[in-house]
Amino acid sequence: MPWSVPGRMAGELTVDGLVVDTGTAPAVIERVGVVFQDPSSQLVMERAEDDVAFGLEGRGWSRERMRARVPDALAEAGLAGFERRRTARLSGGEQQRLALAGAFAPRPGLLVLDEPTANLDPPGASAFAARLAAVRSARAATVVLVEHRAELAWPLADLVLALGADGAPLGFGPPGEILARSRDVLAEAGIWLPDEPLPPLPLRSSGGAGTGEPVVEAHDVAFAFERGVAVLRGVDLAVGPGERVALLGPNGSGKSTLGRLLVGLLRPAAGRVRLAGADPSRLAPHDLARRAGYVMQDPERGFLGATVEADLLLGLATGERQRAGDVADALGLPMAAFGRRNPFTLSGGEQRRLSLASQLVRRPSLLVLDEPTFGQDRRGYGALLGLLRAGVDEGTAIVAATHDLRFAGDVAERVVHLVDGRIAGPGATIPPQDAA
Amino acid sequence: MIAVQARTDRVAASPLGRASPLATLAVAVAWLVALATTTDPRPPVLVAVVAILAALGPGRVAPRDLARGLAPLWLAALTVGAFNALLSPANADPSAAVVVVFGPVRLTTPAIEAGVALALRVVAIVAVGVAWARVTDATHLADALVQQARLPERFAYGALAALQAIPWLAEDLVALREARRMRGLRATWHPRILVGLLVLAIRRGDRLAVAMDARGFSTAGRTRYRIVRWSALDGAVVVGGLAVLAAIVALR
Numbered sequence: 224m225p226w227s228v229p230g231r232m233a234g235e236l237t238v239d240g241l242v243v244d245t246g247t248a249p250a251v252i253e254r255v256g257v258v259f260q261d262p263s264s265q266l267v268m269e270r271a272e273d274d275v276a277f278g279l280e281g282r283g284w285s286r287e288r289m290r291a292r293v294p295d296a297l298a299e300a301g302l303a304g305f306e307r308r309r310t311a312r313l314s315g316g317e318q319q320r321l322a323l324a325g326a327f328a329p330r331p332g333l334l335v336l337d338e339p340t341a342n343l344d345p346p347g348a349s350a351f352a353a354r355l356a357a358v359r360s361a362r363a364a365t366v367v368l369v370e371h372r373a374e375l376a377w378p379l380a381d382l383v384l385a386l387g388a389d390g391a392p393l394g395f396g397p398p399g400e401i402l403a404r405s406r407d408v409l410a411e412a413g414i415w416l417p418d419e420p421l422p423p424l425p426l427r428s429s430g431g432a433g434t435g436e437p438v439v440e441a442h443d444v445a446f447a448f449e450r451g452v453a454v455l456r457g458v459d460l461a462v463g464p465g466e467r468v469a470l471l472g473p474n475g476s477g478k479s480t481l482g483r484l485l486v487g488l489l490r491p492a493a494g495r496v497r498l499a500g501a502d503p504s505r506l507a508p509h510d511l512a513r514r515a516g517y518v519m520q521d522p523e524r525g526f527l528g529a530t531v532e533a534d535l536l537l538g539l540a541t542g543e544r545q546r547a548g549d550v551a552d553a554l555g556l557p558m559a560a561f562g563r564r565n566p567f568t569l570s571g572g573e574q575r576r577l578s579l580a581s582q583l584v585r586r587p588s589l590l591v592l593d594e595p596t597f598g599q600d601r602r603g604y605g606a607l608l609g610l611l612r613a614g615v616d617e618g619t620a621i622v623a624a625t626h627d628l629r630f631a632g633d634v635a636e637r638v639v640h641l642v643d644g645r646i647a648g649p650g651a652t653i654p655p656q657d658a659a
Numbered sequence: 660m661i662a663v664q665a666r667t668d669r670v671a672a673s674p675l676g677r678a679s680p681l682a683t684l685a686v687a688v689a690w691l692v693a694l695a696t697t698t699d700p701r702p703p704v705l706v707a708v709v710a711i712l713a714a715l716g717p718g719r720v721a722p723r724d725l726a727r728g729l730a731p732l733w734l735a736a737l738t739v740g741a742f743n744a745l746l747s748p749a750n751a752d753p754s755a756a757v758v759v760v761f762g763p764v765r766l767t768t769p770a771i772e773a774g775v776a777l778a779l780r781v782v783a784i785v786a787v788g789v790a791w792a793r794v795t796d797a798t799h800l801a802d803a804l805v806q807q808a809r810l811p812e813r814f815a816y817g818a819l820a821a822l823q824a825i826p827w828l829a830e831d832l833v834a835l836r837e838a839r840r841m842r843g844l845r846a847t848w849h850p851r852i853l854v855g856l857l858v859l860a861i862r863r864g865d866r867l868a869v870a871m872d873a874r875g876f877s878t879a880g881r882t883r884y885r886i887v888r889w890s891a892l893d894g895a896v897v898v899g900g901l902a903v904l905a906a907i908v909a910l911r
Contacts, residue, residue: 224872224873249878252878253878256874263863264824264867266823267867267874268820268823269796270798273884277876279882280875280884285882286886486841488837488840508843508844508845509843511840511841512840512842521834523862524834527842527844567858
């Protein structure tokens, strides 16, 4: 749908022999199903069956055909029996599979998937990949998958098209051939390859105290959202100065909640949290900001400045401004090129790096990160890693809630496994998706 | 409060749940319009009672759900009543009967009567609104607006999709306030938070609109998965609702 994107297009695009322009739009839409990155902005209806039917109504299907097709489409996405379920109450992985069911229900000849697993945890992403594999083995549609996660995308692909930073193709062909011929070109361009070994996870795995006087401590902390079941119970954790800790655990295990408790965005229901000796939830914002930083999962929700420069300089003293420029350079967002840009116009990876930069620039003694590596290509990942390590050199302790085992292995010197709101002791069974 | 939201299957299968939302809406509006024409304290009380009984009986709304919806009602009614009694011009009328004098405040009988009348009006309006919202399903309402009221699909389903996004807005608000706190800014209300909410909402709306169009929303010849037709039940709801109203008005 080139007409829905501001910009100019040159060249010709044909779908199923049709030249794509506004005139052929209805015919093109009828042949194509699309799944976007964010489940929250593509589900339209309140109930699953109505959402799947939404695309069929638009294509003029008769009611009888729709009634027959909807349950099948749900079942194909691994959602049999979900007809009356509320879309808002589904997990992120279920919502993405529902979006797939809706896109695939009209049996389009072409299915376009734009980083459909970017917001999913490993079990959600692999369930989604399994559904895609089923579509592929049935040869039911041509699938175009836009994806950073090489280990997920390459095994599914008959053909791989690698694009460079300037949008020009770097290679196109069967995955094996591309890998044999252009491995170095792709790696150079910052593209993840499917066969890169994971770094080993650190062996130390406990909630026990780190070295030295801890920067942040949690004692017997419990937390529950209003009227809800306990998210965390009896959590003890101490993090020393400059220590790097990865919080691992499946969705709903309480990783993000623990992170927000450590920086005082939430107050524990029982137990206590001490950040450099003080209760972080009672600190004045000014004092809190000097002691702790927090990089949230969705970077767009954290932008407070109208430009990249304004966002970085926010709350900094005049003497510290030079530092903002250095941090921006280190993250591949040089002020000269990016300073005047609106943060919302950056790419997903750039946004995430900016959200990290605007926290690190204050040199907090503790930095908590919530899933910092989603949507990063290899180059962005490297920049992020470099900046985190530089932060550590300056004494910032890091606690990262993450699903990304590569990141955990590269960054952490200690991993903490959360299972059902408790810290799993050494030797406890680790859920398979984390052990994988 | 008065928000159309997902209802339980039990409510959906009830007589009021199966009736067209436009039929129940017509009755609710008729009741509220009739209330506006009277200052008598009895009709509002009766309308409120009937609305609650209708939701519990033919609407099969769980008493707990209804009670939760009505919770802010009492405070609102009390506030409106008290303020109107205290600030009524009747308090300045030297001939009016005085109930209480407290320092410079003088409270008269007609002022209290006016306050009570207004408070009861608030009770009735909120009760009717909550009862209607509890028996009404957002999807059903959008379907009825398109198929029976012939409203444009873009408007009805666009509004429905926007309704689905309200919980995300609440999450945005929490995140924006957290972001401010972590940057050393006060997390309480600030115009920038509203700007941020608006930016996030517009961006989500943009993406939603593209996703809807990608699924053929704006193409002509749309068919319907759910059918809403006028039925005898709708007639019964309207006739019954108006009959109750006539009885209440006649009681005067």
